[in-house]
Amino acid sequence: MAMWHVAHLVQRRRETATACTLVLAVDDWPGHVPGQHVDVRLTAPDGYQAERSYSISSAPDGNTVELTVQRVPDGEVSPYLIDVFSVGDPVEIRGPVGGWFVWRPTEPAPVLLVAGGSGIAPLMAMVRARRATGSGVPFRLIYSVRTDRDVYFADELRHRAADDQGLEISYVYTRQAPDGWPGQPHRIGPEDIRERGWPPEREPQCFVCGPTGLVEAVADSLVAVGHDAQRVKTERFGPTGG
Amino acid sequence: MGIVSPGFQGRPRSSQPALPPGQYLTEDFPVLSAGPTPRVSLDTWEFAVTSEGGVEHRWSWAEMLALPQETPTVDIHCVTRWSKLGTNWRGVSLDVLLGGVETAAKFALVHSYGGYSTNLPLADLLGGQAWIVHEFEGGGLPAEHGGPARLLVPHLYFWKSAKWVRGIELLSTDEPGFWETAGYHDYGDPWREQRYQGD
Numbered sequence: 110m111a112m113w114h115v116a117h118l119v120q121r122r123r124e125t126a127t128a129c130t131l132v133l134a135v136d137d138w139p140g141h142v143p144g145q146h147v148d149v150r151l152t153a154p155d156g157y158q159a160e161r162s163y164s165i166s167s168a169p170d171g172n173t174v175e176l177t178v179q180r181v182p183d184g185e186v187s188p189y190l191i192d193v194f195s196v197g198d199p200v201e202i203r204g205p206v207g208g209w210f211v212w213r214p215t216e217p218a219p220v221l222l223v224a225g226g227s228g229i230a231p232l233m234a235m236v237r238a239r240r241a242t243g244s245g246v247p248f249r250l251i252y253s254v255r256t257d258r259d260v261y262f263a264d265e266l267r268h269r270a271a272d273d274q275g276l277e278i279s280y281v282y283t284r285q286a287p288d289g290w291p292g293q294p295h296r297i298g299p300e301d302i303r304e305r306g307w308p309p310e311r312e313p314q315c316f317v318c319g320p321t322g323l324v325e326a327v328a329d330s331l332v333a334v335g336h337d338a339q340r341v342k343t344e345r346f347g348p349t350g351g
Numbered sequence: 352m353g354i355v356s357p358g359f360q361g362r363p364r365s366s367q368p369a370l371p372p373g374q375y376l377t378e379d380f381p382v383l384s385a386g387p388t389p390r391v392s393l394d395t396w397e398f399a400v401t402s403e404g405g406v407e408h409r410w411s412w413a414e415m416l417a418l419p420q421e422t423p424t425v426d427i428h429c430v431t432r433w434s435k436l437g438t439n440w441r442g443v444s445l446d447v448l449l450g451g452v453e454t455a456a457k458f459a460l461v462h463s464y465g466g467y468s469t470n471l472p473l474a475d476l477l478g479g480q481a482w483i484v485h486e487f488e489g490g491g492l493p494a495e496h497g498g499p500a501r502l503l504v505p506h507l508y509f510w511k512s513a514k515w516v517r518g519i520e521l522l523s524t525d526e527p528g529f530w531e532t533a534g535y536h537d538y539g540d541p542w543r544e545q546r547y548q549g550d
Binding site for chain 1: 353354355356357358359360361362364373375381382383384385386387388389431432465466495529530532533534547
């Protein structure tokens, strides 16, 4: 049963111009599996409450949980978490929740991660857990972003691409590509999936997370390229998509 | 009341009696699903009700469209907290589809193309509370929203309104479906905030 816990903000890290990571300490945190999410509950002085779901972006690590929050224009909860919520403040979280969009380090199949924008958050938990557990499972991450300023966890991904053996990271830019990137900016399509993903014969587990348009296109591409739909797990991010 | 979040005011509130606790209004129609969108051809589409004794009742697409149609206008509530009010649908009442089925079953397990399933008490499908719908806001139901046809049970959280529906299995004992096995509530009443197991 998912329980409510009191968490305290211990650190805030800026990820992009519109997103940050909140590092929370949770005294009685039961632990989580990479890919799970939590519900965050805010309470106003008059008792009014607002709740939203956020994926956990950190690997399981004791009593610490990291949530990566993107600002929703005109949002009710994300602007508070990004601008007002301060180190030392309490917040209630419920979870961990979700038993489907998860990667367990004991599973031997190769993994394909496809992220769009802030959809990287639960996939980052998987990348980090792979390293933390010393897993040798081969991972490929395809990350679609507008420009290189929109890459979350940019420094860490650079280090991991160099240091984490068996982790391959490639980017697709939709608006503006950095110098030296081969090709023109484009939306991710079947060619990207074929060239940068795994062949279906390897029977990879595929996790796709991002806005609905990207998730629909990538999931369709994976099936078209020959991947078994049962091995393609999706999660959608957006202002209202949870 | 929970722990007050320092500096949090929230939005200006207006009373919104149609909104269950913990929900907020949305104007668009978010898509949530666990995997790729199944594409189901109308030529091969069929819907089946299977009684606990194993007796099957089947309808083709043409047969479904030939049944009496209703046009419910309902509010829908997603467990991820968005609600959408006054949505318009067209389809066949489960009272019609289950009317000729002999059963003493108490539970239903709904099955979808693509492997999804969800459970609910049989009584919640009857009495003008549930439909198999194939139109949304005057047009065909898009595949990402469950087309060609989905279940519509608006008084429960929307994951119970199975997309890409292909059949209903009547059962004497309750059997959790896809999200219920993954930790979500067996019943899912939005007014009682039955989101997760144990709520």
